[in-house]
Amino acid sequence: MFLEREITALNKNIIVKLKDLFVVYNEDIILDNISLDINDKNFVTLLGPSGCGKTTTLRIIGGFMTPNRGQVFFDNKDITNVPAYKRHINTVFQRYALFPNLNVFENIAFGLKIKKLSNKEINNRVFSMLEMVNLKGFANRDINQLSGGQQQRVAIARALVNHPKVLLLDEPLGALDLKLRKEMQIELKKIQQSLEITFVYVTHDQEEALTMSDCVIVMKDGSIQQIGSPTDIYNEPKNAFVADFIGESNILDGVMYEDFLVEFLGNEFECVDKGFDHNEQVDVVIRPEDIKIIDSEKAKISGIVESVVFKGVHYEMIIDSCGYKWMVHSTLCEEPGTLVGMDIKPIDIHIMKKSG
Amino acid sequence: MKTRYKFLAWPYIIWLLIFIIGPLCLIVYFGLTNEEKKFTIENLSIVGQYTSVLWRSIWIAMISTIITLIISYPLAFILSRKKAKIQSFLMMLFILPMWINFLLRTYGWMTLLENNGIINKIFGLFGFGPFQLINNKFAVIIGMIYNYLPFMILPLHSTMIKIDQTIIEAAQDLGAGTWRIFTKIVLPISIPGINTGITMVFVPAVSTFIISKMLGGGSNFLIGDLIELQFLGNTYNPHLGSAIALVLMTIILMCMSLLNQFDTEGKEDMLL
Ligand SMILES: Nc1ncnc2c1ncn2[C@@H]1O[C@H](COP(=O)(O)OP(=O)(O)OP(=O)(O)O)[C@@H](O)[C@H]1O
Ligand SMILES: [Mg+2]
Numbered sequence: 001m002f003l004e005r006e007i008t009a010l011n012k013n014i015i016v017k018l019k020d021l022f023v024v025y026n027e028d029i030i031l032d033n034i035s036l037d038i039n040d041k042n043f044v045t046l047l048g049p050s051g052c053g054k055t056t057t058l059r060i061i062g063g064f065m066t067p068n069r070g071q072v073f074f075d076n077k078d079i080t081n082v083p084a085y086k087r088h089i090n091t092v093f094q095r096y097a098l099f100p101n102l103n104v105f106e107n108i109a110f111g112l113k114i115k116k117l118s119n120k121e122i123n124n125r126v127f128s129m130l131e132m133v134n135l136k137g138f139a140n141r142d143i144n145q146l147s148g149g150q151q152q153r154v155a156i157a158r159a160l161v162n163h164p165k166v167l168l169l170d171e172p173l174g175a176l177d178l179k180l181r182k183e184m185q186i187e188l189k190k191i192q193q194s195l196e197i198t199f200v201y202v203t204h205d206q207e208e209a210l211t212m213s214d215c216v217i218v219m220k221d222g223s224i225q226q227i228g229s230p231t232d233i234y235n236e237p238k239n240a241f242v243a244d245f246i247g248e249s250n251i252l253d254g255v256m257y258e259d260f261l262v263e264f265l266g267n268e269f270e271c272v273d274k275g276f277d278h279n280e281q282v283d284v285v286i287r288p289e290d291i292k293i294i295d296s297e298k299a300k301i302s303g304i305v306e307s308v309v310f311k312g313v314h315y316e317m318i319i320d321s322c323g324y325k326w327m328v329h330s331t332l333c334e335e336p337g338t339l340v341g342m343d344i345k346p347i348d349i350h351i352m353k354k355s356g
Numbered sequence: 357m358k359t360r361y362k363f364l365a366w367p368y369i370i371w372l373l374i375f376i377i378g379p380l381c382l383i384v385y386f387g388l389t390n391e392e393k394k395f396t397i398e399n400l401s402i403v404g405q406y407t408s409v410l411w412r413s414i415w416i417a418m419i420s421t422i423i424t425l426i427i428s429y430p431l432a433f434i435l436s437r438k439k440a441k442i443q444s445f446l447m448m449l450f451i452l453p454m455w456i457n458f459l460l461r462t463y464g465w466m467t468l469l470e471n472n473g474i475i476n477k478i479f480g481l482f483g484f485g486p487f488q489l490i491n492n493k494f495a496v497i498i499g500m501i502y503n504y505l506p507f508m509i510l511p512l513h514s515t516m517i518k519i520d521q522t523i524i525e526a527a528q529d530l531g532a533g534t535w536r537i538f539t540k541i542v543l544p545i546s547i548p549g550i551n552t553g554i555t556m557v558f559v560p561a562v563s564t565f566i567i568s569k570m571l572g573g574g575s576n577f578l579i580g581d582l583i584e585l586q587f588l589g590n591t592y593n594p595h596l597g598s599a600i601a602l603v604l605m606t607i608i609l610m611c612m613s614l615l616n617q618f619d620t621e622g623k624e625d626m627l628l
Contacts, residue, residue, distance in 0.1 A: 064525050084528040091529045097522040101544040110540075111530035162530065 014076075015040040015198050016061060016166060021070035023056055023222075030056050031067065032222040038166075038200060039215070043192050045201045047209040048219035049245070054202040055094060057219075058168050061200065062091045074166075090159035094170040094202075096151050098143045104130075104154055105139040111162040129157040132191065148175045152184070160191065166198045173208070185212055206246050210234060218242050239355040240283040247287065250326050254284035254351070262351055265322060267300045269344070273351035283352040288316070288329040290348035299341025305334045386598035399599035406582060406600070413579040414607065416493060417562035420500035424508045424557050425550065427501070432512035432549075433542065436519070447513065451506050462499055462570050469495050469571065491573025499567040500557075507556035515549030516542075551615050559608055579604055 016038040023031040031053050038044050046054045059065045060072060063084035071080045079087060090111070098107050105126055112122045130136055133153040143151065152172060159167055172188070173181045189212050192199045203209055209216050210230040218225040218233065218241075226238040237243035240251045254264035259274035264284050276282060296302040303321030310316075315333050319326040319340065326342065334340050390396045403410075435446055453461060468474050469490040479485035489495060519542060527537045565580030572578070579600065586597030 062525075062529060064528070084525070085531045085533055089529075091526070093522050093526060095520075095522060097520065097526040099523060099526070099541055101541070110527070110532075114531040114536065158526075158530070 013040040014038065015074065016200070017073035017076075018057070018061070019071045019073070021057065021060060021067045021072075023053075023060075023065075023067050030222050031060075034070070034222070034224060036217065036224065036227070038198060040165075040198055041196045042214040043189065043199045043201065043212055044215045044217065045203060045209040045213040046217050046219060047203060047206060047245070048225075050204055052219045053222040054204075054219060055170055058091070058170055058200065058202055061166075062089055062168050063087045088164055089166045089168060090162050090164040091168040092155050092159050092170065092172045094174070096155040098151055098154055098158070100143055102143070103139070104135065104141050104143070104146070107143065107154055108158045108161050110158065115162075125161050126157075129161045132160075133157045133187075149180050149184075152176065156188070156191075160195070160197070163195070164197065166200060167192075168200045168202075170202045171204070172201075173203075181208075188212070210246070218245060220245075237285065237350070237352070239352050240285055241355065243285040243287075243350065243352070248327060250286045250288065250291075252284045252286075252324065254282050256280045256282050256351065260346075262349065265301060265324060269300070269349055270346040271349040271351055272347050273349075276351065276353075281354055283354055285350040285352055286344055286348060288327045289314070290344060291326065291328045291330075292343040293328065293330050293332055293334065294341045294343045296339045296341035299343055302339060302341040305336050305338050305340060307336055308333060383598045383601055386594050387602045388599075390595060399595050400603070402596055403600050403603050406579075409577055409582055410579055410603070410607075412576070413562050416496055416568075416576075416578065417500070417558055420497050420504070420561050421554055421558045423497065424501050424505055425553065428505060428508040428512055428553065429546075429550075432509050432516050435509075435513055436516035437521070443517075447509075450509055453502075454506055458503065459566065461503060462567055465495070465499050465502065466490065466570055469498070490571060491575070493572070493576055495571035496568050496576050496578075499571045500561045500564070503567065504557040504561060507560075508553040511552035511556065512546065512549045515546045519545050547618060551618065554615060555612060558611065562608065563604060 014037045016036075018034055018036040018038075021031050021034040023029075034053075034057060046057060048054055056065070060067050063079070063082060063086075066080060071078055073079065074087065074089070099110065102110065108126045108129060109122050112125060117125075127136075127139070130139060133156055135150060135153055135157070138146070138150065138154075143154070146154065152175065156169075156172065169188075173184050176184060185208060188199075191197075201209075201212065210233070213230055215227065216230055216233050217227050220241055226233060226242045228236075233242065234246055237246060240249075243249045244251060252264045254262050256262050256273075256276040256279065257268065258278065259276075260271055262269050262271050262273075262282070262284060301321050303319040303326065306318040306320050306325070308315050308317050310333075311329075314329045314331055317328045317330060317334065319328055319342065321342070328342065387399055388395055388397065390398065435443055438446070466473075470476070471486050471488070471490070473489070475489060476486040479487065523541060524537055527541050532540065563580045563583075565578060565584045568576050568578040568581055583597050583600050583604075585591060586593045586600065
């Protein structure tokens with residue numbers, strides 16, 4: 001009991017708070033009342049499609065722009081109008097932004113020199129940071145003699161060496177190949193946990209968001225769709241957009257007849273959701289991996305297999321049923337053109353309020 | 357590169373021989389001989405009599421170059437932070453005067469600066485003046501700044517547009533204020549542009565003769581005027597003229613190599 005209360009008390013330690021951020025560019029609403037609490041020492045991810053306002057949100061936290069309306073708090077102090085160079089926050093920029101006139105060592109030491117640390121302290125910190133990001137022996141290299149991945153690691157080191165309370169990372173792994181990406185994901189998570197720094201991480205890769213974060217914020221068109229732990233977001237998406245963005249989903253129009261009974265594609269199905277109005281229009285979301293291929297005669301819904309693609313662990317099939325194209329993941333392989341049935345368990349039928 | 361294509365370089369090499377190396381040899385030859393085609397260093401020692409003219413030329417060219425740099429630097433930086441469209445429009449405005457003949461432009465300044473010129477007339481309306489604005493060093497310097505300003509702005513601007521805004525933001529992010537961003541980031545990156553700009557302004561300024569003739573009156577005789585006098589004036593003496601040109605060239609070369617001392621880093625960058 002006590003322990004649990006202590007943990008929640010710790011988690012409630014908010015380091016950054018955004019309140020009603022509102023941003024307009026040329027009459028386009030870029031951020032629409034974004035409010036958000038970021039807990040200390042957490043790995044928080046802003047996730048959303050390109051152009052949804054992730055970078056803009058990050059730039060406001062970093063102090064590179066002021067919102068038209070709204071406030072930013074850091075450690076309970078209003079910092080909305082504090083310039084970037086006075087904030088205890090560091091940034092890893094979307095395109096590295098290393099100083100081309102300085103070498104690797106000088107780049108990483110830049111912030112420390114401003115803080116007027118002793119040369120010995122600067123040397124110690126820079127070299128231990130170089131070791132941490134696996135760039136030992138690169139201290140005297142010119143920036144343009146580094147590969148993209150190495151530049152990326154210099155950018156991370158340059159920010160981390162200042163021991164910021166909060167580190168902002170804007171798609172830091174975007175330019176790397178898949179293998180290096182995976183390695184750096186693990187590396188970054190390790191760094192975040194060992195240094196106990198709050199990470200605010202931007203990505204449009206849902207897998208990256210789910211594997212690394214303590215908390216995921218899903219955004220769309222400048223507004224927050226859902227905030228939650230990766231498991232919450234995956235298992236209980238709040239609306240059809242989140243469900244679709246976090247792993248592709250089948251989304252159908254349905255009508256809620258009564259509690260635990262929904263109609264779609266002309267059939268009634270049992271489900272586990274309740275609390276909707278009688279005959280309310282809803283979105284029905286079903287994940288591709290929750291659909292079981294069975295004999296067509298035993299099934300409520302059946303369709304013709306249109307295409308099959310081998311994906312390594314499973315086959316991805318598109319099945320046409322009365323005009324709706326289902327995406328199904330299955331370990332079985334059915335030939336295109338065959339008639340198959342689909343079975344869905346009540347617990348896998350997710351009912352969501354229509355958004356907008 | 358395949359050696360097969362080497363012949364393409366021949367036109368340039370021939371051009372170089374005929375129009376650059378050839379005349380240079382002639383200048384050296386004339387500078388070191390007398391009318392009887394005998395080797396002598398007498399011409400060079402005569403140049404010694406004109407040290408004051410030489411110093412005045414270097415001095416005025418230096419002042420003009422420095423003022424041009426001071427005006428152009430912030431201008432080029434502000435320009436480089438604007439949107440691409442606005443940048444190219446404003447650049448046009450700065451380059452536009454170059455479309456007008458050099459003589460006409462300088463002549464324009466004569467009518468502006470004259471004792472009964474436009475500027476003095478405006479002062480007159482308020483009961484001031486007339487001031488002596490023409491036929492002095494001031495007028496020569498104004499003429500040089502006006503004529504050579506684009507040659508400073510262009511190279512500065514072209515190095516500054518390479519300074520991405522995110523680099524400046526990164527410096528702010530790490531705690532750097534305006535002054536530090538300028539000294540540690542913007543200035544070092546723009547040094548190649550500064551050097552090119554200084555060269556492009558100082559070299560023509562130190563050897564000009566039209567500007568000093570039109571705006572300087574008789575008392576601001578420059579080294580360029582002296583050389584002109586030896587070739588086109590009534591004291592026709594190509595030997596002395598060549599000798600002066602040789603001395604001037606040596607001075608310019610020395611200035612440029614001094615400048616290049618600052619530029620070693622930038623050069624390395626370009627080679628990579
Ligand atoms: N300087 C600007 N002027 C006008 N519109 C802008 C400006 N910067 C961003 N925008 C617009 O604001 C919206 C949000 O941009 P933002 O950079 O925050 O997106 P993002 O979520 O980071 O996208 P991405 O994943 O592609 O980086 C976009 O529609 C973009 O066109
Ligand atoms: Mg972005």
